Amino acid sequence: MRDVILLEDEAVLREELSEFLAGCGYRVDAESSLEGFQRRYDPTRHGIALIDLGLPDGDGLTLIQQLRARGDRLGIVVLTARGATRDRVAGLDIGADYYLAKTSDLDELAATLSALSRRLGDGGGAPQPNAAWVLELSPRRLLPPGFGPIALSEQDLIVLHELMRGAGQIASRQQIVEALGEDFLSYDQRRLDTQMRRLRRKVNEATGLALPINTARNAGYRFHARALIRP
Structure with missing residues (x-):
């Protein structure tokens, strides 16, 4: 699953994450709002969604709930500044596969996406972060x-x-x-x-x-x- 859709409203971080993921070999579509995500998201292409929670036009948790209700085969990673235990539990309960703090090391993010791709049965098609x-x-x-x-x-x-x-x-x-x-x-x-x-x-x-x-x-x-x- 080489296509990742990224939802992050901070412009600098969005650019840095897009560069990092593309450098790892993923094809990345990046959006800054829920509206942009819903317009761009394509379940036939996007295998993984990387989602921020605090967004200018709503809450990422609501989006995750909607995505899970659709039944799409989609890996979801939350990347957020909300680090409290209750926030992590809420995110995982709603349907996120992984919950990472924005302060996480980029290597941890790459390893998480690789593990998620294997779990989803990518059959080796995911890029290798160690290439x-x-x-x-x-x-x-x-x-x-x-x-x-x-x-x-x-x-x-x-x-x-x-x-x-x-x-x-x-x-x-x-x-x-x-x-x-x-x-x-x-x-x-x-x-x-x-x-x-x-x-x-x-x-x-x-x-x-x-x-x-x-x-x-x-x-x-x-x-x-x-x-x-x-x-």
Whole structure:
């Protein structure tokens, strides 16, 4: 079940989760409201729903109740700031398969979705969260899991090398800028933002996947998938 529908009203978190899930290999449709979810949801495509509870036009618990009443074969994961025991019990009683706090580690989310896919009898069709992205230094190219190589510029290579060699950890802006051979104090930060946008677009246009890099606000970037670097 490769298609996930995400319902999250916080724009930054919605973007970060969409990027992470796409980087894991899922096809993601993201919505910010109950109305948008109900318009986009397609039971013939979406195998898993990732649902926030506090929404601008209603409560996610009501949505879960409605989805279960339809009888669709759908895995439901609640991802919310409501961490009290009574909220967890209510969510699970209504029909959620899993209940995760928004503070949960992204690796925990990936493992939860993988386990849910197996439970639903996906037959191995779900993406593997541990599939590696491979960076080849010579020739300069990136190999996304399941796709052919993507040629990289020298700057692309330097940025990815800095991020992928510390996969799972935040690489600071200063760290990346200095790896590019620039003086951090005089460097225009917008250049780095533009570089990251170009790199993400290059990968997405070649594969349909999102490059598995999260933006750590006011800090740097984090490569959140398994990474291998080859000479």
